[in-house]
Amino acid sequence: MTIIYTHEDCLGHVEPTGHPEQHARLKSVAAALEGIAGLDRRAAPLGAEAEIARCHPESYIARVHDAVPTAGLAQLDADTYLSPGSWNAALRGVGGICAAVDAVLGGEDRNAFVACRPPGHHAEREKSMGFCLFGNAAIAAKRALDHHGLARVAVVDFDVHHGNGTQDLLWNEARTLFCSSHQMPLYPGSGAADERGAHDNVLNLPLAPGSGGVEMRRAYERVILPAVDAFRPDLIVISAGFDAHAADPLAQLEWQAEDFGWLTAELCTLAETHCGGRVVSTLEGGYDLQALGESAARHVRELMERCG
Numbered sequence: 001m002t003i004i005y006t007h008e009d010c011l012g013h014v015e016p017t018g019h020p021e022q023h024a025r026l027k028s029v030a031a032a033l034e035g036i037a038g039l040d041r042r043a044a045p046l047g048a049e050a051e052i053a054r055c056h057p058e059s060y061i062a063r064v065h066d067a068v069p070t071a072g073l074a075q076l077d078a079d080t081y082l083s084p085g086s087w088n089a090a091l092r093g094v095g096g097i098c099a100a101v102d103a104v105l106g107g108e109d110r111n112a113f114v115a116c117r118p119p120g121h122h123a124e125r126e127k128s129m130g131f132c133l134f135g136n137a138a139i140a141a142k143r144a145l146d147h148h149g150l151a152r153v154a155v156v157d158f159d160v161h162h163g164n165g166t167q168d169l170l171w172n173e174a175r176t177l178f179c180s181s182h183q184m185p186l187y188p189g190s191g192a193a194d195e196r197g198a199h200d201n202v203l204n205l206p207l208a209p210g211s212g213g214v215e216m217r218r219a220y221e222r223v224i225l226p227a228v229d230a231f232r233p234d235l236i237v238i239s240a241g242f243d244a245h246a247a248d249p250l251a252q253l254e255w256q257a258e259d260f261g262w263l264t265a266e267l268c269t270l271a272e273t274h275c276g277g278r279v280v281s282t283l284e285g286g287y288d289l290q291a292l293g294e295s296a297a298r299h300v301r302e303l304m305e306r307c308g
Contacts, residue, residue, distance in 0.1 A: 001039060002039055002112065002300060003103055004033060005097075006026070006115040007044040010023075011085075012083070020287040021131040024289055025289065028293040032297040033296070045092075046088065047092070055125065055135050055139050064082075064090075064128060065087060068083075069083065069084060079129075079131060080133075089117065097139060100114050100140070100282075101143050113303060114136070116282070121161075123165040125168055129165070137155050141173070141237055150234040153177075154178075154231055155179070156180075156238050157178070157179065158239070160186065161183070161186060162186075166180070167190070171198055172197075177203065177228065178201065178202050180204050181206075182204070182205070183207055183208075205224055209253070210253075210254060213254070213255050216259060229273070234274070235275055237280050238280070248291060267279065268305075281303065
């Protein structure tokens with residue numbers, strides 16, 4: 001089985017009407033996963049602030065906490081908002097990803113998917129942005145390294161937007177390899193191929209608007225998959241954004257659900273080769289509700305195929 005972590009608290013993170021990162025995203029994912037039998041469904045626990053502090057300074061954590069309103073909405077930047085339920089929602093994301101790391105590394109299952117929101121890969125060390133508060137994928141990598149004693153963790157981000165936050169949080173971490181494929185040009189404007197990290201531990205793969213699944217597969221086979229293979233990770237963490245889908249309103253890549261399935265299978269194959277199939281995946285973007293649900297379900301079905 002694949003373990004699924006989620007929690008209804010993540011529906012309590014409320015955005016303004018018309019905002020793309022709406023709570024209906026999580027409902028769409030949940031509905032799509034309902035049709036998959038055999039999942040090990042678990043409630044995401046509340047994460048500890050000490051886990052967030054693996055990547056973000058305490059002053060930043062306190063600033064986000066103190067900005068949460070008692071009523072209405074508070075705005076952190078042009079498109080990142082807080083509502084009264086945002087703090088618990090964010091803690092469920094942190095708690096879910098840490099529980100997923102613990103379960104997979106503890107041998108409870110070979111992989112897990114964390115279906116929580118808000119997403120995390122744009123959150124920099126001291127800056128919330130792009131709908132994101134805390135860097136869940138980077139926190140997962142740091143817990144695996146520092147709590148479980150792994151030597152190498154690869155983080156692969158296939159969200160259509162560059163994972164600038166994860167890159168920032170892992171820039172100086174020589175025990176990680178961060179790989180991001182993303183449309184360029186597009187928000188947030190970072191992710192050029194010459195951004196390499198302090199230890200040559202960052203690999204960015206910009207993709208042109210209008211390019212589709214065939215181009216993506218060739219690029220991954222040429223660049224990212226060989227790099228992950230050479231890195232020989234003890235765990236693979238996936239930032240699973242599904243906004244590269246052709247139907248997504250915020251970008252112009254032309255992927256289909258089967259492309260996310262292919263990519264998931266390829267990453268699982270590398271995990272089987274190097275780390276006993278151990279993969280932890282966390283939900284990032286995806287803003288067409290039907291495409292999001294279909295793509296997330298395809299992702300999870302591929303994870304399940306690799307269990308056992």
